[in-house]
Amino acid sequence: MNSGCVVRVGVCAMPKKVHSEPMRKILGELVSSGVGSFCLVFFESRTLFEQPVQEWPLCDALIAFYSEGFPLERVVAYAELRRPYCLNSLREQQTLLDRAKVYQVLVRHQVPVPRxxxxxxxxxxxxxxxxxxxxxxxxxxxxxxxxxxxxxxxxxxxxxxxxxxxxxxxxxxxxxxxxxxxxxxxxxxxxxxxxxxxxxxxxFIPSEHQSDIKVYAVGPEYAYAERRKSPVVDGIVERNTVGKEVRFPVELTAAERRVAATITTAFGQFVCGFDLIRHADGSSFYVNDVNGFSFVKGSEAYYRSCGRILADHLARECLGRSRLGDGPPGV
Ligand SMILES: Nc1ncnc2c1ncn2[C@@H]1O[C@H](COP(=O)(O)OP(=O)(O)OP(=O)(O)O)[C@@H](O)[C@H]1O
Ligand SMILES: [Mg+2]
The missing domain is CATH 3.30.470.20 (ATP-grasp fold, B domain)
Incomplete structure (x- = not known):
């Protein structure tokens, strides 16, 4: 551990995600933000899949998220044992695997979903x-x-x-x-x-510009959004000359931003992506999918904002408290 490290931030996800460009850039912003003093603790594949959770490294905050193949149950057991502050609730990540439960939570929080x-x-x-x-x-x-x-x-x-x-x-x-x-x-x-x-x-909701809107929220106060051609139009993916899918930045309305805040809180996912459809007649919007931890690809402005917001948030949650052993249940 670095001698000046005050908050140990565990990074626990599938290797493909941990080593992705967005993740590397966001974590880079987090540690260099100057807010608090963070060091990163990476959970290796061997640790995740083979070692008993009692032997996993300790951390004060845990950035852990599911993607295909992720041993969620083992990570829940680790978090229950060590009680780090979990940026994205692990229990709620189980909810996200079931679309029926996701809609129940959205309905309970008055978020508009398709009938x-x-x-x-x-x-x-x-x-x-x-x-x-x-x-x-x-x-x-x-x-x-x-x-x-x-x-x-x-x-x-x-x-x-x-x-x-x-x-x-x-x-x-x-x-x-x-x-x-x-x-x-x-x-x-x-x-x-x-x-x-x-x-x-x-x-079926006919969408404005025949597009989906992908929203990437970071905490209740920040959300980045972009629109892409909906796959229901003709199934042909629009790509630019370097092979990236064509997308356009979108300004969210105040109501949509409120929904983004509600979703991060309702699912306990500080970093949370979800999909929204604006009705073609301009009268309403609906949330049709909540994806949990996901990030924008290719936007330096987003990486910077995300890293800074995480630094502020983790510093607030972790500094000045010793969470190991006696932290609040953050699982
Ligand atoms: N109620 C709806 N009305 C119109 N189009 C819809 C509706 N629900 C879903 N779609 C279209 O189908 C696509 C896939 O649906 P959805 O996002 O729920 O599934 P998914 O496979 O989980 O997507 P993802 O790749 O985001 O995980 C959406 O991006 C949207 O274009
Ligand atoms: Mg989707």
């Missing part, structure tokens, strides 16, 4: 009489949704989102994790919803 139902299909075509399917709508327990509607796996890590269209288009657009050039394909043969697994069905 939706959660349907847990029994396996195969075994019928639940509460679920009805017609050419142009579905009905669940008396609630009817007309096409176009969106079908999303409850499992938030499953990105096979489908949009079903009524005649004359009649068919389904299947979304998937973006490749270099494609984000979705239209399947004219697919006219019936999936019957295996648990899904959210929700109204």
């Amino acid at each position: 939706h139902v959660v349907v847990r299909h029994q396996d195969g075509w075994a019928c639940d009489s509460r679920f009805l399917e017609h050419d142009d709508y579905i009905e669940w327990d008396g609630v009817r949704l007309y096409k176009p509607f969106v079908e999303k796996p409850v499992d938030a890590e499953d990105h096979r989102v489908c949009i079903y269209y009524a005649k004359p288009l009649y068919g389904c657009r299947r979304l998937f994790r973006k490749t270099a050039s494609l984000s979705s394909v239209f399947d004219p043969e697919c006219r019936r919803v999936r019957r295996c697994g648990s899904f959210i069905y929700e109204e």
Whole structure:
């Protein structure tokens, strides 16, 4: 440890994230901010996956976040044992893995979400009489949704989102994790919803500029936003000459900024990305996805702001207190 180090900040995530350019730049800003004296404690893969949590390094604050393959349960056990201040609540990261729970939290906090139902299909075509399917709508327990509607796996890590269209288009657009050039394909043969697994069905919101808005909040007072072409338009990814996806900075309205603050607090995620759709008629907006810890790629201004805000926040949370052993439950 550096002799002048006052706050040990643990960095605990999958190696690909820890070594990414945004993460390196944000952490660089944090330690060089001049606010407090921070040193970084990196949790190696071997530690995360092999060592018992009792042997993991100590820290005062923990920046830990889930991405595919991350051993969340082990990190929760570590945080319960050592009780560092957790920048992003680990318990709530479990909530983020379930889209139905995410919508429940949003609704409870009066955040606008698309009108939706959660349907847990029994396996195969075994019928639940509460679920009805017609050419142009579905009905669940008396609630009817007309096409176009969106079908999303409850499992938030499953990105096979489908949009079903009524005649004359009649068919389904299947979304998937973006490749270099494609984000979705239209399947004219697919006219019936999936019957295996648990899904959210929700109204399709036509969006302003046919775009998604990606919001990156850092604490309740700062949010950076940009818009990108929605994958539902035609599935063709717009890229610039150096292969980066085309995006435009967006100024959030006061109501949208309030929602960003609400989301960071409601999910206990100080650094939190989420998706927002502005209705094409300009009348309203909806939050359709909360992603937890994620950062803007390629914006030096964002890296600077994010690093500074983290430095201020962690200094406030950690300085002047010894948290090891007796800190508040930050898990
Ligand atoms: N209710 C809706 N109305 C219109 N379009 C929607 C709706 N819900 C989702 N979409 C579109 O589908 C895309 C994928 O949905 P969503 O963001 O919920 O899934 P995801 O696979 O978790 O995304 P991510 O890649 O952000 O994790 C959105 O970016 C948006 O373009
Ligand atoms: Mg999304």
